[in-house]
Amino acid sequence: MRKKITLGDLASILENYDIVELEDVKIKGDVEIELSQSGAIPPSLIQVLQTMLNVVDKQIESTLSTRESLIQVLQPVQYVEEQKVAVFEDTKFEVAKAAWTGKIEEVTLGATTSDGGTRESTVTIGGEKSLPFYNFDSQMPHPPVISVDCFDMPIPLAKAVRGFYDDVMEDPGEWAKKNVREFGADMVTIHLISTDPMIKDTSARDAAKTVEDVLQAVKVPIVIGGSGNPDKDPAVLEAAAEAAAGERCLIASANLNMDYERIAKAAQDNGHVILSWTQLDINAQKTLNRYLFKLGVPREDIVIDPTTAALGYGLDYAFTNIERMKIAALKGDTDLAFPISCGVTNAWGARESWMKDSPLAEDSDWGPAAYRGPLYEIITGLTLGIAGGDLFMMMHPEAAAAIKRVTQMLFGADTDGAKGENVGEWVTWEDNK
Amino acid sequence: MKLSSPMDAWKYLPGTNCKECGEKTCLAFASLLLERQKKLEDCTPLLEPKYAAKAKELAELLAPEIREVAIGVGARASKIGGEDIMHRHELTFYDRTSLAYDVWDTMSEQDLRERVKKITKWRKFYVGEFLTLDAIAVRSVSCEAETFAGCVKCVAEETDMPLILCSFDANVLEAGLKEVSDRNPLLYAADKTNWQAILELAKQYNVPVTLSSPDLDTLNSLATTFAAAGIADLVLDPWTYPTGKGLADTFSRFVRIRRAGIVDGNKGIAYPLMGVPMTAWMANDNQDALAASYWEAIIADTLILRYADILILHSIEPHSQITERTLVANIYTDPRRPVSVDPGLREVGSPTDSAPIFVTTNFALTYYTVESDLSSNKIDCYLMVVDSDGLGVEAAVAGGQLTADMIKDTVASYDAEKKVAHKTMVLPGLAARISGETEDATGWSVLVGPRDSGRIPGWMTDNWPPKTSS
Numbered sequence: 001m002r003k004k005i006t007l008g009d010l011a012s013i014l015e016n017y018d019i020v021e022l023e024d025v026k027i028k029g030d031v032e033i034e035l036s037q038s039g040a041i042p043p044s045l046i047q048v049l050q051t052m053l054n055v056v057d058k059q060i061e062s063t064l065s066t067r068e069s070l071i072q073v074l075q076p077v078q079y080v081e082e083q084k085v086a087v088f089e090d091t092k093f094e095v096a097k098a099a100w101t102g103k104i105e106e107v108t109l110g111a112t113t114s115d116g117g118t119r120e121s122t123v124t125i126g127g128e129k130s131l132p133f134y135n136f137d138s139q140m141p142h143p144p145v146i147s148v149d150c151f152d153m154p155i156p157l158a159k160a161v162r163g164f165y166d167d168v169m170e171d172p173g174e175w176a177k178k179n180v181r182e183f184g185a186d187m188v189t190i191h192l193i194s195t196d197p198m199i200k201d202t203s204a205r206d207a208a209k210t211v212e213d214v215l216q217a218v219k220v221p222i223v224i225g226g227s228g229n230p231d232k233d234p235a236v237l238e239a240a241a242e243a244a245a246g247e248r249c250l251i252a253s254a255n256l257n258m259d260y261e262r263i264a265k266a267a268q269d270n271g272h273v274i275l276s277w278t279q280l281d282i283n284a285q286k287t288l289n290r291y292l293f294k295l296g297v298p299r300e301d302i303v304i305d306p307t308t309a310a311l312g313y314g315l316d317y318a319f320t321n322i323e324r325m326k327i328a329a330l331k332g333d334t335d336l337a338f339p340i341s342c343g344v345t346n347a348w349g350a351r352e353s354w355m356k357d358s359p360l361a362e363d364s365d366w367g368p369a370a371y372r373g374p375l376y377e378i379i380t381g382l383t384l385g386i387a388g389g390d391l392f393m394m395m396h397p398e399a400a401a402a403i404k405r406v407t408q409m410l411f412g413a414d415t416d417g418a419k420g421e422n423v424g425e426w427v428t429w430e431d432n433k
Numbered sequence: 434m435k436l437s438s439p440m441d442a443w444k445y446l447p448g449t450n451c452k453e454c455g456e457k458t459c460l461a462f463a464s465l466l467l468e469r470q471k472k473l474e475d476c477t478p479l480l481e482p483k484y485a486a487k488a489k490e491l492a493e494l495l496a497p498e499i500r501e502v503a504i505g506v507g508a509r510a511s512k513i514g515g516e517d518i519m520h521r522h523e524l525t526f527y528d529r530t531s532l533a534y535d536v537w538d539t540m541s542e543q544d545l546r547e548r549v550k551k552i553t554k555w556r557k558f559y560v561g562e563f564l565t566l567d568a569i570a571v572r573s574v575s576c577e578a579e580t581f582a583g584c585v586k587c588v589a590e591e592t593d594m595p596l597i598l599c600s601f602d603a604n605v606l607e608a609g610l611k612e613v614s615d616r617n618p619l620l621y622a623a624d625k626t627n628w629q630a631i632l633e634l635a636k637q638y639n640v641p642v643t644l645s646s647p648d649l650d651t652l653n654s655l656a657t658t659f660a661a662a663g664i665a666d667l668v669l670d671p672w673t674y675p676t677g678k679g680l681a682d683t684f685s686r687f688v689r690i691r692r693a694g695i696v697d698g699n700k701g702i703a704y705p706l707m708g709v710p711m712t713a714w715m716a717n718d719n720q721d722a723l724a725a726s727y728w729e730a731i732i733a734d735t736l737i738l739r740y741a742d743i744l745i746l747h748s749i750e751p752h753s754q755i756t757e758r759t760l761v762a763n764i765y766t767d768p769r770r771p772v773s774v775d776p777g778l779r780e781v782g783s784p785t786d787s788a789p790i791f792v793t794t795n796f797a798l799t800y801y802t803v804e805s806d807l808s809s810n811k812i813d814c815y816l817m818v819v820d821s822d823g824l825g826v827e828a829a830v831a832g833g834q835l836t837a838d839m840i841k842d843t844v845a846s847y848d849a850e851k852k853v854a855h856k857t858m859v860l861p862g863l864a865a866r867i868s869g870e871t872e873d874a875t876g877w878s879v880l881v882g883p884r885d886s887g888r889i890p891g892w893m894t895d896n897w898p899p900k901t902s903s
Contacts, residue, residue, distance in 0.1 A: 088628070089657040093649035093702065095693040136685045198866050228831065257832065279828060311756060312559065313798060314825070316763040317772070319738075320522045327520065349827075351885050352755055359887030360809040362563070364555045367751030375727055379734050379756050386738045406680075406731050414678040423674055423712040424645075427599045427621070428574050430539070431714065431747070433722040 098137045100330035104128040104390075105299050105338050106141070109187065109273055110221025111248035116271065119247060120219035123186055125303070125390040126339035131326060132388055133410040143411035144385055146400050147187035147223050147393045149345055150175035152202075152210045153194040158354035160373040161396050172210050173217035180218045183397035184404070189223035189252070190214045195236045196227035204239035211240045215247060223250040223275075223393065230258035238266040245270040250341070250391075253277035253305055256288050264295050275341060277305040280317050282324055286335040303391065304336070308343040310350040311380045318342075319387045326388030339390035344403075347380035348373065348395060374399045382406060434517055435494045439464035445491035447478045466495060468769075469517075469527065498695045499703050499742075501528060502641050502666045504568065504619045505595025511567050513668070513742040514705030519695055522768055529765035530736075531743040532757055533568035533597055535711060538575050538584035545584065548749065549591040555754060558809075561801045564758045566594070570621070570745045571609065573600035578608035585609035589616065597621055597643075597745070603630035614638050619743075621707075622670055625651055628658065635664050643707055647672035649686060657701050668743065669702070673709040675716040675732055683708075684739060691740040708732070708741035726753050733757050737764060773823030774800045778847035782813035786854040789814045789897050791882065791889070792840060793861060794821035794829050803886040810890045815852060819843045826863040837870035844875055857899050861886070 106127035111117025123145045130137035132144075154169040164183075168175040172190055179185040192207040194200040211224055224240045226233035237251055241263075251267045253275035254260035267274040276292060278284040285306055292302060306325060309318040322340055329337035347353055353376035358366045366372065377399035381392050385407055394400040436442050442463040449459070454475040456462040465471040473479065473495060479488045501515035515528040534552045536545055549569060556563040571588055573581040581600065588596065589612060596618040598609045606620060622645035623631035635642040644655040644667055652669055659667055671686040687706055694703030710732035714725045726748035733744055737760055746757065773795045781804060793803045795818050807814060819839055821829035829835035840858075844850070849858075856877045860868050862884030872879045880899065883892045 087658075089654055089661055091650065091654045091657045091701065093653040093690075093693065094697075094699070095689045096697055098692075133681070133684055134688065135681065136689060279824075279832060312759040312763065315760070316521075316766050316768070319764070320768055323520055324522050351887050352759075355885070355887055358557075359806050359890070360558050362809060363557050364754075365751055366755065371723065371750065371752035372755060375730055375752050375756050378727065378731060379760055382731060382734050383738060383760065386735065402727060402731065406735070409677055409680045410684055410735070412678070412681055414681075422715060423672060423679075423709075424647075426709055426712050426715060426745070427572050427601065428576065429572075429711075429715055430537075430574060433714070433725065 098130060098134070100129060100137070102129075102330045102332040102334070102337055104326075104329055105302065107273060107300055107303055107339050109145075109223075109248060109250055111246060111271065115248070116246040117248055118215065118219070119221055121186075121221070122248070123221055128326075128330075128390075130330065132386055133407075133412075135412050140411055142390075143413060144389060144403075144407045145186045145391050146404055147189045147391060148179035148183055148185035148397070148400055149189045149191060149393055149395050150179060150214070151191045151193055152207070153200065155193065157395075158348050158369075158373050160354070160370045161348070164397055173213040176214045176218045176222075179397075180220055183400060185220065185400065187221050187223060187391075188214065188218055189225055189393050191225040191227075192236055192240065193225075193227045195232055196229045197232060198229070199227065204235045207236045208239040208243035211243045215244060221249065222247070223252055224272075225252040230255070234259040234262040234266075237263050241266040241270040241272055244272070248272060250275055250303060252341075254288070254292070255279075256284060256291075260288065260291065261295060264292055264297055268295075268297060268301070273301045273303055275303050275305050276338070278307065280307045280309070280314070280321050282306075282321060282328070282336070285325065286333075289335050289338070299338075302338050303341050304338045305341045305343065308346045308380065308384060310347045310353070311376050311383070312352060313350050315380060315383060319383055322384055322387040322389060340384075340388050341391040341393065342381065342384045342389040344377055344381035344384070344392045344399075345395040347377040350376050350380075352376060374402075378402045434467070434497060436467055439467055442466050442491065442495070445487045445494075446476060447484060449478065451478060453477045468524070497527065498698070499691070499705060500665065500667070502619075502668060502705050504531070504597070504617060504641060504743075506615070506617050507593055509565075509567075509594050510617070511595055516691075516740075516742075517695065519692065521764065525767040525769060526765050528742065530741055530761050531567040531595075532733075532746060532754075532761065533570045533595075533743060534566060534746050534749050534754075535570045535572055535599075536584070536588060537572040538577075538581045540584075542587060545587055546591050549588050552749060553592040553594055555749075557755060557758065558805055559759065559762055560798055561805075564762055566754065566758065568595040568597055568619075568743070570597040570599055573602070573605050573609070576600065576602055576605060578602075578605045581605045582608040582612050585612045589613050595619070597743075599745075601627055603627055603634055606631070607634055610634065610638055610640070614640075617641070619643060619668060621645070623655060623659070625655070628655060632659060632662055632664065635659070636662065641666035641668060643668040643670050645670040645672070647674075647686070649690065652690075653702050656704060660701065667704045668707050669704050670707040670709065673712050673732065673736070675710075675713045675728065680732070680735075684735060687736060687740045705742035706740055707743050707745065708736035709745045710736065711745050711747035714747050722748075726750055729753065730756055734760060737761055771823075772797055773820075774818065776818045776820040776843060776846075778843075778849055778852065779804070779816045779818060781807045781816055782811060784813045784815050784852075786852065787898065788853065789893075790817050790849060790853060790858045791815070791861075791886075792817045792819060792858055792864070793886075794819055794824060794826050794835055796821065796823050796825045796829075799825045806886040806889055812889065812893060815849070817843055817847070817849065817858065826861045830864050830867060835864060835867070837867055837874035840867075840871050841874045844877070855899075859897075 104126040108124045110119040110122035124142050127141040152172050168178050176188040179188050194202040195207050226237050249272045251272045254263045255277045276288050306321050325336045353373040374396045377396050381403045443460050446459040454462045497515045497517045499514045499516040501512050503512050511531045512528045513531050518524050556565050598618050599621040600606045620642040622643040624645045646652040674683045693699040710729045713729035774797050776795050821834040824834050859880045859882040865881045868879045
């Protein structure tokens with residue numbers, strides 16, 4: 001039996017004798033060279049073998065093809081390099097901090113007795129010097145705030161929401177109270193929609209009375225919203241602002257296609273903050289804000305609403321619009337450096353949030369609408385929160401709670417005692433739910 | 434990419450203005466290359482041997498900052514990574530976040546096949562196309578090579594989707610890999626303890642591989658080590674903690690890794706990122722399945738917005754998939770894409786002269802939604818698309834971009850009166866407030882349709898043809 005030696009054996013033999021070059025070597029019989037995947041081959045050995053092969057080649061012309069294939073195996077210099085990999089390359093991760101020059105205005109909503117109001121709590125939003133939750137650049141000074149909606153009349157609501165408010169829909173004060181007591185709202189928004197001439201055309205005086213009721217019922221800061229009718233809102237919001245004088249409410253809202261001057265003046269005369277609302281248009285937002293500056297509205301009395309579109313129904317525009325505004329502000333554009341309010345309740349306009357089944361036969365099953373609706377509101381809100389939203393106006397209590405929880409966590413207030421040490425084991429996790 | 438002006442790219446092109454690419458000049462083509470609207474292969478002359486050196490150089494200059502990694506083969510193969518920007522408005526995000534749903538090797542074969550089928554076939558119509566899911570992650574819960582191999586084999590038989598093989602045991606992983614070595618699966622994962630064995634696997638089978646560590650120095654080192662070994666198709670898993678400070682730190686890691694890759698130009702860590710929202714299911718034993726699926730979607734949302742290129746998810750309930758997949762569609766929509774369609778009078782199906790005319794706006798999303806609701810329900814009709822500056826119905830009515838006069842102009846411009854033998858149009862429910870004015874302006878009778886076009890089929894039963902005609 002012929003003895004076989006491997007290349008490694010040959011290498012160690014040669015190394016033992018400190019041989020770097022072989023001269024006049026003759027090999028007789030079959031030569032079998034095994035190249036194992038692992039184990040480094042010293043370059044010197046490859047040189048040696050190549051020399052040997054050249055000799056073999058000269059003697060046996062007919063094995064040309066053998067020679068070529070062997071050379072191929074022996075030549076890959078790259079192969080030799082790859083073997084160096086066995087070493088773990090210890091390196092450090094490094095990344096620069098973002099250097100922003102701008103700062104978002106800090107705005108406080110609500111006034112306590114010491115400030116001439118009757119609120120028992122206030123909220124402060126804005127003040128950021130970095131993108132939302134980028135605490136590694138600069139700690140976000142205030143976590144986002146949630147205002148839960150109530151209306152001045154019973155309104156049609158998606159089934160998943162209705163159950164929470166059925167018992168309070170006739171009474172805005174009770175509704176507001178429920179939002180705070182049961183659903184933990186930081187603020188309450190009262191929408192004076194019954195004043196719309198197309199709905200009930202209730203008077204500005206009625207609206208003022210509703211606002212008084214809500215201010216009596218709850219002690220958190222409130223947002224006062226009109227009906228969205230550009231002709232009626234100035235009078236309604238003026239009366240509401242007067243009724244709430246000194247409470248530092250957020251008056252929603254002034255926009256370009258109405259008498260914003262009258263609303264801004266009413267807000268200023270009665271110590272409120274104004275919500276400057278535009279429709280997904282960064283230039284319109286700058287324009288309206290400049291008009292407000294011209295009217296003498298102080299910067300700390302402005303919050304902006306660049307418009308919220310629902311998941312699947314323009315959320316991409318709303319996300320990018322808000323993110324652009326935030327970035328422009330952080331880069332120093334003072335026209336846009338204001339806290340941002342998001343009407344997250346708009347998520348319920350998406351048909352997926354309330355419709356029983358897909359209208360399209362080709363779609364996969366949509367599952368229960370009751371599961372989709374709150375999640376549409378959550379995802380719409382969180383998406384805009386990450387873009388730059390500071391204040392969320394919401395409807396579904398569980399969606400509001402979820403947004404509160406996740407934004408608190410991202411903000412850095414560790415309100416959750418959950419264990420995290422086992423997350424590396426998700427591959428072997430067993431679902432027992 | 435490393436180029437900032439079209440001239441920089443133009444220098445590498447043939448400069449013959451041959452129009453083979455469909456553009457009038459090489460310079461026009463160069464500017465589209467920079468905007469990622471055209472591919473280098475569209476320049477066929479550049480494929481000639483004499484341009485080989487230039488083509489290679491240009492390809493390198495055009496390569497995205499984040500390495501683009503392909504997973505799977507065939508029609509459903511997906512590319513992940515490939516990004517050049519930090520924020521959507523700077524250009525567009527490019528390779529959408531891949532949504533991978535899990536199966537595991539301790540499932541019964543029947544359950545397994547059913548779950549894989551469901552994930553494979555899932556679809557939802559959205560703005561003119563069907564959304565589908567992207568990948569299946571096969572987890573080895575058993576940690577037994579044979580069991581895992583059997584499971585992978587089953588999965589491969591049921592689906593043509595890309596697969597992610599998940600185990601930290603190289604032997605288990607290899608057993609699965611042998612079943613699908615021709616399907617370019619993604620390996621999960623190499624960490625500080627097993628990296629040598631996994632590296633050999635990735636090299637031997639020439640497949641992409643995930644590197645996993647919550648410690649960014651370790652992750653950077655693993656990536657450097659694998660790259661030095663000639664393995665370029667890497668995916669990084671910086672760990673996803675589902676709650677509390679862990680979640681804030683997870684967010685921070687994703688942002689900082691991507692920033693290092695794109696802003697700082699650190700090639701060593703410029704790879705696609707993997708998020709694992711399914712850790713939401715491990716966060717709290719007391720939460721029910723619905724709560725867990727919500728929290729999973731919340732983490733998915735956070736990471737889709739902040740740079741995850743592939744996500745491992747557990748809930749295959751419709752509410753999860755619809756929201757997660759729609760969000761990806763939204764965020765990865767090219768912001769340069771026109772938001773409006775052309776106004777006009779469109780035929781849906783084969784309308785006769787007694788077919789209804791439905792009015793809508795030219796916001797693309799509105800138009801496609803209404804159009805698909807009508808065609809899917811086989812309603813033969815006309816759809817009158819009014820130029821609302823690309824706004825939806827509600828916003829356009831509020832902002833004065835959808836008015837009685839504009840409807841009147843649209844009726845006249847597209848000869849609506851010649852198409853039908855009646856004079857009745859249907860306004861969207863959200864435009865109810867302008868119905869009276871529209872009757873006055875056009876002289877047509879106006880019906881108010883449902884607030885959502887998904888309800889048109891039911892509305893038709895009760896309201897069309899109109900009971901009395903004026």
